[in-house]
Amino acid sequence: MKTIKVGGVPEHFNFPWHVCIEEEKFRDKGINVIWKDFPGGTGAMNNALRSGEIDVAVILTEGIIKDIIAGNQSRILQTYIGSPLIWGIHVAAGSEYNSIGELKGTKAAISRYGSGSHLMAFVNAERHKWDIKKDLHFEVVNDIDGAVKALKENKAQYFMWEHFTTKPLVDNRTFRLVADCPTPWPCFVIAASEHALKYNPERLKTMLEVLNEETFYFKTKPDLVNILSDRYNQKPEDIKKWLDVTTWSQEQISEADVESAQNKLLELELIPKKLKYPQLVSDL
Structure with a gap:
């Protein structure tokens, strides 16, 4: 069975990944997704993508764009959270x-x-x-x-x-x-190293199909507020507020959102130049 190593923050945003792993939804499609928590966030995940420690990261939009421009050989596969952080x-x-x-x-x-x-x-x-x-x-x-x-x-x-x-x-x-x-743009994207894109494109496509089916129906899960509250040590009323302002996406990030993020990073002198849309995203 083929393996994909995925990294993300240990936060409630990523619960759909854990559902797919724990309920063996990825495994049923012939792929073994191994999850690694990154409490250090986007900077740590960028380093892990660069080193090959992980194949895929659920990562902040502005952080991965900045690091790709700085030489991280990775590409954005799609938006994960379509709402602002x-x-x-x-x-x-x-x-x-x-x-x-x-x-x-x-x-x-x-x-x-x-x-x-x-x-x-x-x-x-x-x-x-x-x-x-x-x-x-x-x-x-x-x-x-x-x-x-x-x-x-x-x-x-x-x-x-x-x-x-x-x-x-x-x-x-x-x-x-x-x-x-x-944030002034969709907050989390899914990015993959170019090595993973080159050698495992079909595996990545399957992974996204399974995940996107889970996130599409995620908010309809019975007793979701209490499940998330227990798992992430949050008050139910806070989880409810968070769910009300959070949307999961199943689409590639738009060219307009990439342009907006790059314009802001350039304005703040956090990047030396902008890249074209196809240099930042994958057409997987």
């Missing part, structure tokens, strides 16, 4: 900071350079008309546990991470939510 901007519960304006010039905790927490700090700064070269500073913390430590010790003053994933840390008063910052 809601990034919460968090401070330590006892922090003196109470607004976005007060955070200007302070240090953001980021999982790593090139990660979503890094790139979205630029988007947030630009929205609030900060001087990006003077007002943005970073502390690399690797993952959410590192961010908790950094904010507690005041090595960084704020941390941007997905709103609902971070909500339990707001509820238990580890963090305090200051504001939200949605």
Whole structure:
């Protein structure tokens, strides 16, 4: 049986993958999908795609586009989450900071350079008309546990991470939510290394067919709110709010969305150039 190694964040967005694996839906079609969690997020997955540690990543749109332009030999297979990602901007519960304006010039905790927490700090700064070269500073913390430590010790003053994933840390008063910052494009895509595209195209097509059938009907699953609440340690009311604003996609990312992401990355001087649409996406 042929194997595909897939990486993604250990968050509720990726539950459909686990359903397909646990219910052997991939295996029934002759493929063995092995899942690996990446708590470090997009930066860590880009490194794993580059090294061949994984064949496929469920990854932030802006992060994979930036890394392909930087030489990552991978391509986008399709959009996975068609709605924006809601990034919460968090401070330590006892922090003196109470607004976005007060955070200007302070240090953001980021999982790593090139990660979503890094790139979205630029988007947030630009929205609030900060001087990006003077007002943005970073502390690399690797993952959410590192961010908790950094904010507690005041090595960084704020941390941007997905709103609902971070909500339990707001509820238990580890963090305090200051504001939200949605992405201006569909947030997650599925990307594959060019090696996997060259040697396993039919296997990848089958994998997407199985996954897309699962995500198409995902919100109709009986008792979904309670299942997700139990599995991801979230309050049912928070899961319901998250499901209301989240949509799964079964389509390739549009040229307009790729153009929008590249324009913003170029404007923020996070990429040196733009690539043409076919250089970033696969026609698998």
